[in-house]
Amino acid sequence: xxxxxxxxxxxxxxxxxxxxxxxxxxxxxxxxxxxxxxxxxxxxxxxxxxxxxxxxxxxxxxxxxxxxxxxxxxxxxxxxxxxxxxxxxxxxxxxxxxxxxxxxxxxxxxxxxxxxxxxxxxxxxxxxxxxxxxxxxxxxxxxxxxxxxxxxxxxxxxxxxxxxxxxxxxxxxxxxxxxxxxxxxxxxxxxxxxxxxxxxxxxxxxxxxxxxxxxxxxxxxxxxxxxxxxxxxxxxxxxxxxxxxxxxxxxxxxxxxxxxxxxxxxxxxxxxxxxxxxxxxxxxxxxxxxxxxxxxxxxxxxxxxxxxxxxxxxxxxxxxxxxxxxxxxxxxxxxxxxxxxxxxxxxxxxxxxxxxxxxxxxxxxxxxxxxxxxxxxxxxxxxxxxxxxxxxxxxxxxxxxxxxx
Amino acid sequence: xxxxxxxxxxxxxxxxxxxxxxxxxxxxxxxxxxxxxxxxxxxxxxxxxxxxxxxxxxxxxxxxxxxxxxxxxxxxxxxxxxxxxxxxxxxxxxxxxxxxxxxxxxxxxxxxxxxxxxxxxxxxxxxxxxxxxxxxxxxxxxxxxxxxxxxxxxxxxxxxxxxxxxxxxxxxxxxxxxxxxxxxxxxxxxxxxxxxxxxxxxxxxxxxxxxxxxxxxxxxxxxxxxxxxxxxxxxxxxxxxxxxxxxxxxxxxxxxxxxxxxxxxxxxxxxxxxxxxxxxxxxxxxxxxxxxxxxxxxxx
Numbered sequence: 020x021x022x023x024x025x026x027x028x029x030x031x032x033x034x035x036x037x038x039x040x041x042x043x044x045x046x047x048x049x050x051x052x053x054x055x056x057x058x059x060x061x062x063x064x065x066x067x068x069x070x071x072x073x074x075x076x077x078x079x080x081x082x083x084x085x086x087x088x089x090x091x092x093x094x095x096x097x098x099x100x101x102x103x104x105x106x107x108x109x110x111x112x113x114x115x116x117x118x119x120x121x122x123x124x125x126x127x128x129x130x131x132x133x134x135x136x137x138x139x140x141x142x143x144x145x146x147x148x149x150x151x152x153x154x155x156x157x158x159x160x161x162x163x164x165x166x167x168x169x170x171x172x173x174x175x176x177x178x179x180x181x182x183x184x185x186x187x188x189x190x191x192x193x194x195x196x197x198x199x200x201x202x203x204x205x206x207x208x209x210x211x212x213x214x215x216x217x218x219x220x221x222x223x224x225x226x227x228x229x230x231x232x233x234x235x236x237x238x239x240x241x242x243x244x245x246x247x248x249x250x251x252x253x254x255x256x257x258x259x260x261x262x263x264x265x266x267x268x269x270x271x272x273x274x275x276x277x278x279x280x281x282x283x284x285x286x287x288x289x290x291x292x293x294x295x296x297x298x299x300x301x302x303x304x305x306x307x308x309x310x311x312x313x314x315x316x317x318x319x320x321x322x323x324x325x326x327x328x329x330x331x332x333x334x335x336x337x338x339x340x341x342x343x344x345x346x347x348x349x350x351x352x353x354x355x356x357x358x359x360x361x362x363x364x365x366x367x368x369x370x371x372x373x374x375x376x377x378x379x380x381x382x383x384x385x386x387x388x389x390x391x392x393x394x395x396x397x398x399x400x401x402x403x404x405x406x407x408x409x410x411x412x413x414x415x416x417x418x419x420x421x422x423x424x
Numbered sequence: 425x426x427x428x429x430x431x432x433x434x435x436x437x438x439x440x441x442x443x444x445x446x447x448x449x450x451x452x453x454x455x456x457x458x459x460x461x462x463x464x465x466x467x468x469x470x471x472x473x474x475x476x477x478x479x480x481x482x483x484x485x486x487x488x489x490x491x492x493x494x495x496x497x498x499x500x501x502x503x504x505x506x507x508x509x510x511x512x513x514x515x516x517x518x519x520x521x522x523x524x525x526x527x528x529x530x531x532x533x534x535x536x537x538x539x540x541x542x543x544x545x546x547x548x549x550x551x552x553x554x555x556x557x558x559x560x561x562x563x564x565x566x567x568x569x570x571x572x573x574x575x576x577x578x579x580x581x582x583x584x585x586x587x588x589x590x591x592x593x594x595x596x597x598x599x600x601x602x603x604x605x606x607x608x609x610x611x612x613x614x615x616x617x618x619x620x621x622x623x624x625x626x627x628x629x630x631x632x633x634x635x636x637x638x639x640x641x642x643x644x645x646x647x648x649x650x651x652x653x654x655x656x657x658x659x660x661x662x663x664x665x666x667x668x669x670x671x672x673x674x675x676x677x678x679x680x681x682x683x684x685x686x687x688x689x690x691x692x693x694x695x696x697x698x699x700x701x702x703x704x705x706x707x708x709x710x711x712x713x714x715x716x717x718x719x720x721x722x723x724x
Binding site: 061062069106229235236239240243246258266270271295 | 431
């Protein structure tokens with residue numbers, strides 16, 4: 020009888036230990052470093068989610084082709100496990116939690132500010148560490164979290180850089196501007212910062228018009244501003260609303276004397292393929308362009324990155340791809356610097372990271388934002404993205420007025 | 425003043441297209457008591473058929489609308505005959521579950537086959553517009569693409585009204601909707617009539633999808649939005665009446681346009697739903713609904 024009890028106790032102990040083991044670390048299995056990523060592989064942000072996944076995948080294949088991640092005298096293969104968050108923030112949070120249960124403590128960010136915000140809270144609670152590739156809303160970094168690091172420029176820079184470029188380069192200089200903004204947190208932050216910058220530079224700024232995020236009908240906003248005839252219309256938008264602004268402005272005869280500028284949408288290939296010649300002249304800010312200065316040991320220069328990506332996927336990378344690769348690179352560099360996959364050590368290495376890369380500088384302030392990286396301004400000219408600002412990256416001159424395709 | 429006129433014109437044009445998207449949904453709901461959650465998927469399938477025809481042979485989206493409509497008629501008929509008919513007498517929860525599953529399969533399938541890229545069918549005329557100068561409204565523009573979509577949508581809906589009220593098959597559909605047992609006793613093959621109804625609904629959805637491609641953009645995740653719109657318009661317009669959906673679509677289009685004109689832009693959806701609630705309080709059967717479904721005799 021005692022033997023049976025001992026056996027039962029032993030079995031119970033074994034189960035408990037097995038349970039503990041399954042909660043243990045999967046950051047490193049054998050000779051592989053495992054990263055987890057919750058991603059919009061379906062749902063409203065599927066397109067952008069897949070671009071982000073492409074950027075992560077390209078990072079994996081390139082790093083492994085270069086021998087892998089050097090960790091404390093060994094080189095380990097890099098692996099990313101994905102889970103589909105269906106573009107839902109709460110699902111993204113749950114998936115990051117599940118990764119933690121499986122022992123994945125090194126996480127790459129999902130697509131978009133809303134999902135990233137949900138994931139950040141979970142990361143902080145679980146003591147995981149995340150490199151954010153696309154959550155740019157400044158408000159995410161107001162919460163005092165210390166375990167998320169964003170490689171990209173924050174939302175407040177998106178429209179500001181466009182306004183700066185117009186202010187420096189446009190002749191004749193426009194007098195009035197209006198912001199048309201989607202009502203999600205990211206877009207509102209972008210518009211508010213852009214508006215403030217435009218006012219401080221002396222532009223007359225009409226009241227911002229908002230519409231629901233993801234709207235495919237923005238005709239009301241356009242009708243409302245039509246009679247005030249603003250010189251420049253700046254859309255603080257994502258892809259669907261960005262395409263709708265250009266399409267419906269043509270239908271409604273809204274033709275600003277200077278032209279259109281939009282955040283996020285124009286660098287996405289679908290913008291040009293959908294709008295054709297109507298896309299010409301539209302300005303946008305971009306997290307990354309092939310003219311970015313800086314290089315790193317894995318991807319080389321920005322031009323090398325473009326060429327390598329093109330060889331791998333048969334198309335040029337756009338900034339969603341590049342920022343994803345850069346987030347993965349920051350994680351790889353931090354693991355190398357820490358010499359360990361321990362999340363605490365990797366976090367500290369990220370906080371102290373100061374490296375140049377194909378994406379520009381990778382260096383974080385104490386809020387976890389990459390504020391040293393400049394944002395570029397591009398213009399669509401003959402269906403191609405041409406970098407026009409800042410001067411040291413410019414590949415072509417700004418065509419002004421930009422409207423009229 | 426001209427801003428209001430512009431908003432009204434635009435809202436009406438938009439409303440016509442919304443009506444065409446919703447009319448099939450309303451028909452299926454009214455006749456079979458099936459809330460087809462895959463309806464938005466049908467709209468998008470039609471859009472992709474038109475897009476493929478345009479990309480491959482440069483065919484105009486109007487030809488795409490006819491082709492898309494015909495193909496989707498077949499799809500709707502077969503899906504109803506093989507799948508939905510099996511559980512059409514079961515509690516509505518089961519049909520909801522089935523059509524929801526179908527919607528998921530359609531959306532994921534389209535994302536795999538066509539990718540999640542945003543598409544739009546580019547034509548030289550869609551963004552061109554004429555002004556209402558002869559009415560003293562020189563500032564009000566009527567885009568050709570939207571006008572065309574509106575006209576096709578209204579004609580298709582009107583044709584459906586005539587078909588259901590004048591043709592033998594149409595009357596059979598209405599009769600089956602009112603009392604399936606009596607219809608069967610009159611020699612109507614209910615299974616075939618149901619499949620025919622679903623086919624017509626899918627055809628209209630598919631053709632409307634081609635028109636969506638003509639005037640706007642689409643990608644697979646939009647399916648849910650089209651299903652929701654169809655639901656709202658059907659309830660607003662009222663079931664059991666083919667032009668209920670037309671009325672509902674036009675009202676929704678104009679209300680959204682006016683709300684966008686006079687209220688903060690983010691209130692548009694809230695106002696649209698508030699109008700829906702308001703109408704249902706005053707007229708529980710919808711604007712033009714006859715509430716015949718409640719009065720019908722259910723076979724046991």
